[in-house]
Amino acid sequence: MKDILTELEERRGGARLGGGQKRIDAQHGRGKLTARERIELLLDEGSFEEFDMFVAHRCTDFGMEKQRPYGDGVVTGWGTINGRQVYVFSQDFTVLGGSVSATHAQKICKIMDMAMQNGAPVIGINDSGGARIQEGVDSLAGYGEVFQRNIEASGVVPQISVIMGPCAGGAVYSPAMTDFIFMVKDTSYMFVTGPDVVKTVTNEVVTAEELGGAATHTRKSSVADAAFENDVEALAEVRRLVDFLPLNNRSKPPVRPFFDDPGRLEQSLDTLVPENPNSPYDMKELISKMADEGDFYEIQGEFAKNILTGFIRLEGRTVGVVANQPMVLAGCLDIDSSRKAARFVRFCDCFDIPLLTLVDVPGFLPGTSQEYNGVIKHGAKLLFAYGEATVPKVTVITRKAYGGAYDVMSSKHLRGDLNYAWPTAEIAVMGAKGATEIIHRADLKDAEKIASHAADYEARFANPFVAAERGFIDEVIMPHSTRKRVARAFASLRNKRTERPWKKHDNIPL
Numbered sequence: 001m002k003d004i005l006t007e008l009e010e011r012r013g014g015a016r017l018g019g020g021q022k023r024i025d026a027q028h029g030r031g032k033l034t035a036r037e038r039i040e041l042l043l044d045e046g047s048f049e050e051f052d053m054f055v056a057h058r059c060t061d062f063g064m065e066k067q068r069p070y071g072d073g074v075v076t077g078w079g080t081i082n083g084r085q086v087y088v089f090s091q092d093f094t095v096l097g098g099s100v101s102a103t104h105a106q107k108i109c110k111i112m113d114m115a116m117q118n119g120a121p122v123i124g125i126n127d128s129g130g131a132r133i134q135e136g137v138d139s140l141a142g143y144g145e146v147f148q149r150n151i152e153a154s155g156v157v158p159q160i161s162v163i164m165g166p167c168a169g170g171a172v173y174s175p176a177m178t179d180f181i182f183m184v185k186d187t188s189y190m191f192v193t194g195p196d197v198v199k200t201v202t203n204e205v206v207t208a209e210e211l212g213g214a215a216t217h218t219r220k221s222s223v224a225d226a227a228f229e230n231d232v233e234a235l236a237e238v239r240r241l242v243d244f245l246p247l248n249n250r251s252k253p254p255v256r257p258f259f260d261d262p263g264r265l266e267q268s269l270d271t272l273v274p275e276n277p278n279s280p281y282d283m284k285e286l287i288s289k290m291a292d293e294g295d296f297y298e299i300q301g302e303f304a305k306n307i308l309t310g311f312i313r314l315e316g317r318t319v320g321v322v323a324n325q326p327m328v329l330a331g332c333l334d335i336d337s338s339r340k341a342a343r344f345v346r347f348c349d350c351f352d353i354p355l356l357t358l359v360d361v362p363g364f365l366p367g368t369s370q371e372y373n374g375v376i377k378h379g380a381k382l383l384f385a386y387g388e389a390t391v392p393k394v395t396v397i398t399r400k401a402y403g404g405a406y407d408v409m410s411s412k413h414l415r416g417d418l419n420y421a422w423p424t425a426e427i428a429v430m431g432a433k434g435a436t437e438i439i440h441r442a443d444l445k446d447a448e449k450i451a452s453h454a455a456d457y458e459a460r461f462a463n464p465f466v467a468a469e470r471g472f473i474d475e476v477i478m479p480h481s482t483r484k485r486v487a488r489a490f491a492s493l494r495n496k497r498t499e500r501p502w503k504k505h506d507n508i509p510l
């Protein structure tokens with residue numbers, strides 16, 4: 001018996017060593033942690049239950065039968081994050097470059113199936129040379145099975161991808177279908193075709209970092225949601241995100257202990273909006289002053305900065321926030337901000353996370369570049385996402401809510417549940433100057449008359465009361481009481497129930 005136990009320990013030791021000490025040292029030399037070290041940091045201490053430690057590939061081509069390492073380049077199992085269950089796979093670059101064989105893919109599929117069955121998030125740590133070249137189509141089939149599960153799991157359990165090394169070719173499409181992608185600066189990259197292929201086909205010379213590094217994907221392409229300095233920071237931030245999320249689409253987001261009075265008044269908010277309607281102010285200030293303990297977990301903070309998206313808590317409960325940011329492009333809606341916010345709204349709606357919308361929007365960004373690139377379809381995504389969302393929706397208009405953008409930003413007409421406005425709100429078809437120049441075209445050459453028309457228009461429409469008279473605004477509230485009013489609004493909506501017409505699925509403009 002003792003021998004068998006010793007043998008098991010020896011086998012386990014071999015598996016834990018992955019591709020051997022030399023390769024582990026090389027991994028560390030690049031500033032990267034190993035697959036197992038990453039899992040240790042991600043999960044609560046001692047909570048990891050590993051599966052399939054002894055799985056080995058079955059390939060006999062290219063001499064592969066002589067090289068059958070335990071685990072086959074991926075460590076899989078489940079554990080907890082602050083006591084809540086998650087499933088995890090972590091690709092081991094020290095074993096055959098973390099490349100994906102049929103059995104490697106089967107291991108991933110197994111934990112994805114368990115996660116779906118048992119209702120817990122899947123966190124995938126990617127560090128792989130892609131399809132195991134020696135296995136050919138078997139590897140592609142394995143990827144296909146993972147892809148199909150990504151699709152099945154979408155909207156059922158949260159899926160989070162952490163890119164901590166190479167992720168190239170068709171392999172990128174598994175993370176691409178997950179809810180959040182995080183990258184590590186300087187050590188991770190994602191691209192469909194690498195720099196060499198790019199050079200051959202298009203003659204462009206580009207480095208891997210420029211083509212698919214963390215900066216590219218968080219600032220230009222918006223493929224990734226955030227980039228972190230190193231593996232340790234990235235994993236700590238994933239833990240922080242998981243704390244905001246429900247485990248699955250049938251359970252509620254967690255309620256965390258909170259020490260911040262929900263009735264807290266913030267007098268400084270009464271002067272947040274500047275006197276001059278064209279001066280910017282930082283909408284993040286409002287978000288952090290409303291949030292429990294000022295904690296705001298921003299998503300896509302480096303992309304389309306004219307809109308803010310992320311999570312806060314009110315009375316310990318997760319709330320998804322979408323807010324126009326007057327500091328960037330005056331907070332207008334454009335293609336990028338519409339896409340960014342639409343995806344966020346849909347995530348929240350899938351997972352029963354109530355939505356808070358903070359509005360200061362002068363309209364959609366004009367221009368040929370926007371029109372040629374389809375701002376009509378992209379803007380419609382956000383409109384559609386808000387209109388189909390059935391989670392509790394609370395809106396606060398702080399200043400401008402002009403034109404179509406007024407309707408889009410979770411207005412009453414898109415079934416906003418409680419729509420508040422600050423006294424500084426201006427709810428109108430457009431700003432006074434633009435409106436005057438259109439309706440009083442005949443007076444265009446008379447500056448005095450135009451100024452008087454503009455003042456008249458401003459007096460009549462640059463306020464929240466016309467909309468409030470019609471019930472499109474439920475209440476005009478004091479800025480200093482926003483946290484209290486919004487927290488109470490969400491409290492009143494906790495048992496909200498709505499029916500949607502039966503359909504197979506909608507046809508959101510993609």
Ligand code: HXC
Pocket residue numbers: 095096097098099100128129130131132133134140143144166168169170171
């Ligand atoms: C088998 C692989 C491998 C792969 C790496 N290795 N990628 N083995 N299949 N795809 C092995 C290497 O042979 C090497 O083994 C070890 O892993 C470490 O790789 P190195 O090249 O020494 O590491 P590095 O210099 O850091 O380069 C990393 C790399 C490079 C850039 C990822 O290995 C690389 O270019 N690999 C091939 C990438 C690729 O073309 N993959 C297929 C893409 S198509 P030894 O024993 O020598 O240490 C694809 C399609 C997916 O993925 C489609 C899904 C639908």
